[in-house]
Amino acid sequence: MPAIASSKSYRVGRSKTGLGLFATMPIKKGTRIIRYFGPILDSKIPAHDEIENKYLFELNGRWTIDGSVRKNLARYINHSCRPNAESDVRPRERKVFIRAIRNIEPGDEINYDYGTDYFKAYLKPIGCKCESCEKKRKKLRAEARAEAAKVKARKAKKVVAKGSNKGSKTKAAKKKKLNGRAVAKANGRARA
């Protein structure tokens, strides 16, 4: 028997994007956390093929698990681009297990990568909200801010430099005038 986490190792809770599944105890790397289950749909049956919901888990070209059933708590697991779990897909058994690929600490949200097709179809258009992507965005924003601040500082420096140049030029010009005329004037005034 592979290591299977007890049902108490997770709970449904609030995540950034709605609900999510969170660890309630340490889950070791390699542990089977939960099974993703529901009615098996056959794409060759038109009535099955018409079923549309966001919890469809494609096993292969033919078989899909309809994970929208209430008891399937694995449906709460959100996507991450840098996940701590993976989906162990067994098309022949028509079963999917979610398995830890890292040690997971209590309180951690459990995530797995939904795959490229899902990402392109649903996440890319609205922007992936997983922690990894949020961090990347935050970093980019910080870099953009730092760059903007640098540009601003450079501009301010130029203005200051221009201002002081002007100041010294006029001062120098005034001095020259003073040296030329005002000395005589002052002398004249002093005399008068």
Ligand SMILES: [Zn+2]
């Ligand atoms: Zn992401």
